[in-house]
Amino acid sequence: MHLVDVPLLLILAGLSAYAVLGGADFGAGMWQLVGGPRLREHAHHSMGPVWEANHVWLIFVLVVCWTAYPRAFGSIMSTLAVPFFIAGIGIVLRGTAYALRSGTVSLREQRTVEIVLACSSILTPFALGAAIGGIASGRVPVGNAGGDLASSWLNPTSALTGGLAVVTAVYLAAVYLAADGVRLGDAELVRAYRLRALVSGLVAGAVALGGLLVVRSDARPIWDGLTSGSGLAAVIVSAVAGTATLLAILQGRFQLARGTAALAVAAIAVGWVLAQRPVFLPGLTIEEAAAGRSTLWAIIVTVAIGAVVLVPSLFFLFRLVLRGRFDADEPEPETVAAATPAQARPNLLLVAGACLAVGAGLMLVVDARWALIVGVVGLFGFLVTGFLAVATSAAEGEPQE
Amino acid sequence: MVTAAAHAAVVGAGAFAPVDQDYLFQARQMQAMSFAAHIPLVCFGVAFPALVMFVEWLHLRTGKPLYLTLARRWSKIMLALFAVGVVTGTILSFELGLLWPNFMATFGDVFGLGFAVEGFSFFVEAIFIAVYIYGWGSLSPRAHFLTGIPIVISGFTGSLMVIAVNGWMNHPTGFRLENGQAVDVHPFAALFENGYFWHELVHMYLAAYIVTGFLVASIYALGWLKGRRGPYERAALVIPLTIASLAAPAQVIVGDWAARDVAKTQPVKLAALEGLATTTRGAPEHLLGWYDGHEVKYGIRIPRLLSVLAFHDPNATVKGLDTVPADERPPVNVVRFAFQTMVGIGVMLAGIGTFFIGVWLRKRRLPRSVWFYRALLLAGPLSLVALVAGWMTTEVGRQPWVVYGVMRTTDAVTGANGIPVGYATLALVYLGLVVAVAWVLRRLARAPLDIPNGGAIDAPR
Numbered sequence: 001m002h003l004v005d006v007p008l009l010l011i012l013a014g015l016s017a018y019a020v021l022g023g024a025d026f027g028a029g030m031w032q033l034v035g036g037p038r039l040r041e042h043a044h045h046s047m048g049p050v051w052e053a054n055h056v057w058l059i060f061v062l063v064v065c066w067t068a069y070p071r072a073f074g075s076i077m078s079t080l081a082v083p084f085f086i087a088g089i090g091i092v093l094r095g096t097a098y099a100l101r102s103g104t105v106s107l108r109e110q111r112t113v114e115i116v117l118a119c120s121s122i123l124t125p126f127a128l129g130a131a132i133g134g135i136a137s138g139r140v141p142v143g144n145a146g147g148d149l150a151s152s153w154l155n156p157t158s159a160l161t162g163g164l165a166v167v168t169a170v171y172l173a174a175v176y177l178a179a180d181g182v183r184l185g186d187a188e189l190v191r192a193y194r195l196r197a198l199v200s201g202l203v204a205g206a207v208a209l210g211g212l213l214v215v216r217s218d219a220r221p222i223w224d225g226l227t228s229g230s231g232l233a234a235v236i237v238s239a240v241a242g243t244a245t246l247l248a249i250l251q252g253r254f255q256l257a258r259g260t261a262a263l264a265v266a267a268i269a270v271g272w273v274l275a276q277r278p279v280f281l282p283g284l285t286i287e288e289a290a291a292g293r294s295t296l297w298a299i300i301v302t303v304a305i306g307a308v309v310l311v312p313s314l315f316f317l318f319r320l321v322l323r324g325r326f327d328a329d330e331p332e333p334e335t336v337a338a339a340t341p342a343q344a345r346p347n348l349l350l351v352a353g354a355c356l357a358v359g360a361g362l363m364l365v366v367d368a369r370w371a372l373i374v375g376v377v378g379l380f381g382f383l384v385t386g387f388l389a390v391a392t393s394a395a396e397g398e399p400q401e
Numbered sequence: 402m403v404t405a406a407a408h409a410a411v412v413g414a415g416a417f418a419p420v421d422q423d424y425l426f427q428a429r430q431m432q433a434m435s436f437a438a439h440i441p442l443v444c445f446g447v448a449f450p451a452l453v454m455f456v457e458w459l460h461l462r463t464g465k466p467l468y469l470t471l472a473r474r475w476s477k478i479m480l481a482l483f484a485v486g487v488v489t490g491t492i493l494s495f496e497l498g499l500l501w502p503n504f505m506a507t508f509g510d511v512f513g514l515g516f517a518v519e520g521f522s523f524f525v526e527a528i529f530i531a532v533y534i535y536g537w538g539s540l541s542p543r544a545h546f547l548t549g550i551p552i553v554i555s556g557f558t559g560s561l562m563v564i565a566v567n568g569w570m571n572h573p574t575g576f577r578l579e580n581g582q583a584v585d586v587h588p589f590a591a592l593f594e595n596g597y598f599w600h601e602l603v604h605m606y607l608a609a610y611i612v613t614g615f616l617v618a619s620i621y622a623l624g625w626l627k628g629r630r631g632p633y634e635r636a637a638l639v640i641p642l643t644i645a646s647l648a649a650p651a652q653v654i655v656g657d658w659a660a661r662d663v664a665k666t667q668p669v670k671l672a673a674l675e676g677l678a679t680t681t682r683g684a685p686e687h688l689l690g691w692y693d694g695h696e697v698k699y700g701i702r703i704p705r706l707l708s709v710l711a712f713h714d715p716n717a718t719v720k721g722l723d724t725v726p727a728d729e730r731p732p733v734n735v736v737r738f739a740f741q742t743m744v745g746i747g748v749m750l751a752g753i754g755t756f757f758i759g760v761w762l763r764k765r766r767l768p769r770s771v772w773f774y775r776a777l778l779l780a781g782p783l784s785l786v787a788l789v790a791g792w793m794t795t796e797v798g799r800q801p802w803v804v805y806g807v808m809r810t811t812d813a814v815t816g817a818n819g820i821p822v823g824y825a826t827l828a829l830v831y832l833g834l835v836v837a838v839a840w841v842l843r844r845l846a847r848a849p850l851d852i853p854n855g856g857a858i859d860a861p862r
Contacts, residue, residue: 049535052487052527056520062494063520066505067513067588074417074506077498081817085826088495092830095488096837099481103844143416144502145816291510291586298514298588306521313551317528326535333473333537333545335466349762360654367713372658376603379651383610383644386758387455391643394761395459395636 004290006300007068011061012273016266018057020172022125023165023265025051027173029094029121030166032114035192037107040114042189043173044101046180049326051098053317055091058128067299069289071142072280076131079140079147083127083158090124093117122166129165133158136272137219138282156218160211167207168265171200175245175261179254183324190254197249197257205242208268225275234271238264348389355381417503417581419809420816428500428814431824433796435492437789438831441612442486444788446526447556448613449479452641454549459636461542467633470852473537475637477845480534485838487527492827500820504803504813507583511576514588515566522559525551557606564605568597571795572666573804596666600659601795607652608791611750612784614645619781620846622774633850639767642777645784646754653751656744657710664711667805668720670798673731674740675707676700677721684708684719689741692733731800739793746787753780 028043047054066073077084097117104110130153134140137157140147152158174197181189212235216223225231241264248257280289290296320326359378362371422428453475460468494516498505505513529551536545569575575591576583592598621629621638664671671677676692677684684707690700708717722730753776760768768774803810 049531052484052531053524055487055491056524056527059491059494059520059523060517062498063513063516066498066509067517068510070509070513071417071506073498073509074502074504077495077505078502078815078817081499081815081823082819084495084499085823088492088499089826089830091491092488092834095484096834099484100837100841102477102481103841105844141416144418144420144506146416149817149819292584295510295514295586295588299517302514302517302521306518306524310521310524313525313528317532320532320536320539325539333469334542335469336461336464336542356651359651363654363658364713372599376599376655379603379654383607383647383651386647387644390647390758390761391455391640392459393765394639394643394767396463 002287003293003296004287007064007290007296008273008277008286010064010300010303011068012270014057014061014064015273016269018054018061019165019168019265019269020262021050021054022057023169024172024176025054025169026121026125026166027169027171028177029097029117030170031118031173031177031193031196032121033118039189039192042181042184042186042193043177044114045327046177048098049321050317053314064299064303068291068296069280069286070291072284072289074144075142075146075281075284076135076140078143078145079149079152080131080134081145082149083131083134083153087124087127087131090120090127093120094124121169125165125169126162127153128162130154130158130162132165132272133161133219135281136161136215136222136276138221140281142281142284156214157222160207160214164204164207164211164268167200167204168268171197171204172261172265174200175249175254175257178249179258182252182254183322184327194249194252198246201242201246201249201261205239205246208238208242221279222272222275225277226271229274231271231275234267234274238267238271241267348385352382352386352389355379355385417506419503419812420814422811422814422816422820424820425811425814427820427824429810431820431827432496432500433793434824434828434831435489435496436792436796438834439486439489439493440788440792441616441785442482442489443560444609444612445479445482446486447560447606447609448644449475449482449617450530450549450552450556452613452617452644453479454546454553456636456640457546457549461546467636467852470850471633471637474845474848476534476537478842480530481838481841481845483526483530485834487523489831489834490523499817499823500815501803501813502815504808507581507808508576508804511573511583511586511588511591512566512569515562515569515592519559519562522555522562525555526559529555560605560609561602562592564602565592565595565598567795568592568595568599568601570803571595571597571601571799571805573807578807596662600655600662604652604655604659604791607648607655608788610648611645611652612788614641614643614648615750615777615784616781617641618645619778622777625774626771626778633852635767642757645750645780646757649747649750649754652747656747660710661712664719667799669722669725669730670736670795671711672720672722672724673733673736673798674794675719676733676737677707677719679721679723680718681721682708682718683716684711686710692737697737729801731798736794736798739790739797742790743787743794746783746790750780750784750787753777 025047028047031043032040062073065076093116097113097120100113101110101117104113133155134147134152134157137155139152139155174193178190178193178197181187181193212223212226215226226235241260245257245260245264248254248260278285278287280286291299355378359375359380359382361375362378363375365371366375453472456468456475457472459465460472529548532540532548533545533552536548540548569591572595573591574595575587575589577585618638618641621634621641624630624634625638660671663674675684676687676690676697678695683705686703686706687697687700688703690697692698705715707719709715711717711719722733753773756773757768760766799805801809801811803813
């Protein structure tokens with residue numbers, strides 16, 4: 001393990017998280033294409049609180065890639081411009097659908113929004129998967145749009161990876177939605193999504209295994225990587241976890257199935273990266289692609305510090321979701337009793353005036369760094385105190401009236 | 402290690418050599434459109450959570466149910482706009498690579514870190530916005546209020562990092578250039594020690610409150626003019642109006658600071674803003690008018706004002722466009738027009754704000770003139786125009802450079818075909834997005850007002 005590999009591990013972690021969590025989002029979107037209103041509503045409701053956070057994993061992967069491996073990033077995005085653009089459009093449509101959903105009142109309106117969401121939920125993972133297929137099959141050379149704009153993502157490997165992204169998303173979502181149904185104590189939902197999880201799990205497994213043959217003929221280095229050493233280990237983990245998921249679903253152990261299904265999908269992403277190492281792009285190894293040491297350290301330290309904030313926050317969110325705290329439909333919030341009567345605050349106004357005088361004076365008249373700093377602080381002091389003074393009393397009403 | 406680095410430099414310099422792109426202008430337009438669609442949402446991401454939290458805090462403090470109703474309704478709008486901001490922001494990050502791969506390949510390691518921190522902010526924002534919205538009923542009032550704090554902080558840090566990157570593009574520091582490659586890179590220095598970071602940050606932060614405040618206020622001003630003037634509507638009007646009214650005059654002072662920094666570090670941009678062809682001692686300022694390549698025609702000339710504004714000295718020498726070759730000058734009229742639009746609207750907004758605060762301080766009531774509310778109705782959309790005009794000023798004013806003085810925009814652009822197709826597709830999708838957002842905001846606004854207990858206060862005051 002070298003310094004140049006560490007950001008790749010971060011990318012791999014982000015990619016796995018996106019494949020699992022973002023995948024479940026996409027899948028839940030796709031499941032809104034079929035089934036009765038109750039099943040579709042369940043698919044929507046389950047993802048409502050988490051889809052935005054799940055989406056950020058993609059941003060995380062992008063920013064680590066462009067910071068740590070800028071030349072690889074420039075090459076990938078320019079050659080694979082078409083699938084990434086399609087994915088971008090899909091992402092916009094998905095976000096729009098989520099925003100629109102909160103305004104719908106009739107079932108008809110809801111249905112329209114669901115169809116937009118479902119179609120864009122198929123489009124996006126397919127396009128992103130196809131782009132990965134282009135990288136994996138060595139169709140992205142180093143350089144500015146150096147590869148073929150069409151065949152770099154319209155090829156056997158891309159068809160496989162795009163399809164695999166779609167079916168694993170469908171499968172993950174079905175498993176999660178079944179597990180959520182158990183939490184809600186809704187037998188109908190559990191039954192429906194259990195069956196879907198089994199069928200889509202079998203399909204996903206078949207595509208993954210059958211896909212190995214495509215890889216063998218179209219992306220030989222990846223085949224070699226997946227059939228030996230650590231790549232093979234990842235394939236085995238994925239296959240075992242996938243089988244375990246099916247068994248767990250059959251036995252109705254959905255919490256276990258959540259974990260094993262995630263492992264099965266994440267292992268595919270891990271296997272790809274392991275199989276491709278140490279080549280990033282044809283003629284460019286990971287080491288050659290990597291940024292300088294100071295940048296690599298900066299990104300590693302930043303991610304480590306970020307993780308300290310992120311991990312507990314994610315834990316907090318998922319705990320609330322998985323414990324069903326957000327299940328009730330629009331619960332009434334508690335109103336609170338008056339704590340302290342509102343008081344007039346003439347002093348605040350004086351403070352605000354003083355802050356403005358000091359801030360503006362220093363910023364406009366004195367040409368020095370310290371004056372700017374104190375001046376800006378003064379200006380913000382003016383904004384905060386002035387706002388508190390005016391808004392609290394002006395919002396309350398006019399005593400004279 | 403040395404050989405690997407040398408090889409990589411060769412690979413980079415060769416593979417990312419400038420390309421011939423027929424549609425550079427369309428690529429820039431596409432980027433500008435994507436940016437203009439996203440930046441108003443950034444304003445709401447930065448400023449709106451603080452306003453919602455303030456209203457929630459009023460509820461905690463006074464116990465008045467109308468504040469709770471207002472905070473809940475605003476929080477739904479906040480979520481809808483955040484969702485749209487998430488996806489339009491994603492498009493921007495995609496476009497960095499799709500449209501400007503050479504820029505990313507050459508400098509991703511210098512400024513990319515900024516987006517990494519932004520990514521974490523975005524994570525925290527997404528997590529706590531979900532908790533905040535879905536937690537209205539399931540968390541205790543105090544715990545719920547606390548979950549809003551990370552949203553406000555991460556909204557600030559996220560935009561801070563993006564501003565740091567933009568500051569770096571205007572005033573590149575923290576690296577050396579060797580054979581077309583950035584070496585000796587110090588990412589933190591690049592982001593935070595560039596001369597543009599601080600004034601851009603403060604300028605944008607205030608702009609976020611001005612735009613959000615005036616836009617929200619202008620919606621309730623419309624209701625006010627139609628006779629909707631109950632206590633609920635009053636609070637909904639006054640709270641955003643107050644912050645915008647205070648921030649708008651403060652922005653004038655910050656703008657002066659920004660202009661002086663530009664004069665020092667990007668004299669060509671300043672010369673373009675003002676249409677100053679030749680270096681002049683005691684330079685005049687022109688309002689309006691048209692730059693014909695040599696001077697400003699038909700403008701209102703104010704002697705020495707430019708020297709005063711740029712250097713706080715009526716005799717100061719201001720550098721003209723002639724200090725650089727013609728191919729290193731930005732398109733003067735576009736930049737100048739954008740700049741004057743921003744300043745003109747900014748001064749008007751400051752006037753509206755000062756009037757409101759003045760009336761309140763002297764009479765402790767809202768202005769009564771119907772013209773004030775009509776002006777307010779315009780102030781919202783105009784603040785948006787000023788926001789976009791301001792960004793046009795700094796972005797077009799930096800041209801022909803993407804990284805000022807280091808990399809030209811022509812050298813950054815992709816070699817891929819099909820930019821016009823992408824541009825047209827995205828324009829159509831964004832048109833649909835605007836219609837969709839307008840529709841959903843209308844729907845949310847028209848949902849019947851439901852104030853618990855008929856608006857009565859729970860406890861005696």
